[in-house]
Amino acid sequence: MMVRAVAAGVVIGVAYLLSPLFVVTGLGFALLIRWARQVPDESERRILTAILVAAIGLRVLAIAGLFVSTDHASVPFGTFFGDEDYFIKRSIWLRNLALGIPISLADVRYAYDDSIQTSFVWLLAALQVVVGPSPYGVHLVSALVYLVGAFALYRTVRPQFGLPASLLGLGLLLFLPSLFAWSISVLKEPVFFALMALVVWATMAAVRQPSWLVRLLAAGLLLPVALAAETIRDGGLVVAGAGTAGAIVLAYVWSRRRLALAVVVAAAVATPFLLSRSSVLDALDRAIATAAQRHWDHVHAPGHSYMILEPSFYVSRPEPGDLTRADAVAYALGGLAAYVVVPAPWQVTSRAELAYLPEQLVWYLLVALAPFGLWAGLQRDKWLTAILFAHLVMAVVLVAMTSGNIGTLVRHRALALPYLVWFSGLGLSVLLAKLSGIRSAVPRSFRFPDGAEA
């Protein structure tokens, strides 16, 4: 035993010398797998272990492949996406400045670049102050953070949505090609996703945990996490805040049918009245015009763009008041439709878009299954369904109303997928069960060994 321990120590020491973050994240992955194995069911435990080991192994291989395939005589380090170069270099410059290591004056200017403000850079810098410059190790950190967020969501939905739906959702989160790529990137996506997963978990814990102390702590966690998400990416606070508030309203109203009916009737009566008031219409006009301006900017940016309105709309940048009521409605509906449909198979013009086409077809299937999952989810657990649905709506609307570039749309659709996949998985599970005449396999009550339901 002593010999094994010494040998293991030597190996870990050498590995730490070569890449500290490889050892640190390795420990993190081991703890993640240990957490995953704390399920009561033996077969579920084996499946989860296999899925996570495969997910970890593929990601480590991909990152190792990046290292091996990079010509370090020509570039300092390799990246999967162009923006990673900016984040990694900027974080190393900040790290060197903090440690008093001389850097170029031009790099000092870029290190404090005002045009892109995100705490993500500072996070990377702080990490590399501790472990040294790690342009490849930070990819492993992204992978670990993403996997923890994905499994946290799995733990949250599993008790209510059942094993097949939850495993399918987890599998999609871990192996859908675009999500796989984002999960190992040194971009804001993995950290933002993990924070949003934490918001969902905290909301469910605040609602469902038996201990009042835990519920209070979970509720207290929501605001700091939402603020942290806002520092990572603009809109984080809106998604978390509006998503949580919308979830509370939806869950409260859904369980009270008369109240729900009253809300619908009141909305039907109030809507024409509100729309007759000029202040309300002006506010709506400004909001639509602002969204339309951002869409217009995206359409005119380099890259493959798509249009929502008639070509005449894109001649000059729209101002508030340029859009008629009919145009505003068409814009809103068209934006949502484009969010789902684009890039359609007939819109493919490049090899990258052609390579993405299979995943686009999977996306169509996920969207088609989601309504079935949403309905089934409301029958099983209104709170969980309301939380996921409210976050999904926020993630969809924020992107659908402002996007205009296909590449950007595909990238930002990843913000909605972590919520959508659970509904799609549940929808498929329910449909297959109905087709085969099998009753629901979800137990009436399900608890993990630590006593948590979510």
Next chain:
Amino acid sequence: MPVIDTQGRVFGRFNLVDALLVGLLIVGVPAAFGFRVLFRDPPAQLSRISPIAIDQGAGLLIELNGQNFRPYMRVSFGTTQAAGFQFYGTTQAFVPMPALEPGTYDVVLYDHAREVARLPQAMTVTGPMRPPQVRLRIHGTYVGLNRDQAAELRVGRPMNGTDAAIAVIEARSEPQPSAARVKVSDALTVTVPVPERVDVPATIVLTCPTSVGPGGTLRCALGQVALVRDVHITFQGPSGHLLFRIDDISPAGSPEP
């Protein structure tokens, strides 16, 4: 015989974890060290530059010699970074000399993240001393103002321009309907009225720092823009940026044209 049996033994003999550990110790660790020795980037070194002295304003390429250069490296002379780094191999590179004041400078080599080598006091720039700044009287017009901005333009009011230039209004006229002079070709400039805006003809005294440009010429330029007729200069006004169109320039202190 299975490769790994039900008790976790490789070929029925060795514990799997033990086998992995031995494999890592015997193969992995030496391989890792060998990989690091063979492929780790050796530190770059800077041994000499040529020429070591130039005249101010001479736009030369400076040759660098050393070891372990990489294409993505940068060079600065003192705190001024060169505009490029022409990589000719791991021992040679050329960089364009930036415009520097007379003096002696360190030549510093950087990789993507930090300083990697330095030649102290390696480059000398020679040249005559020049006046740090000049005063110019410029006749022109503040263009495209609203009524409030026009009212803020008072004689004696200083305004900041780019590159530490400062202008003081010496005289001004009443606001006129705004008209933009647009150069549509080398031979044709058209005047386009700008509705709901006014222009204010004015004379300003501009104090601008001097710099040495290509060919060693002494320049007074704001943001790399040469001061000629119909050029617009930007100033920071009390309530936003103001554009000043140049009509005529003379040294400050000269009689009125």
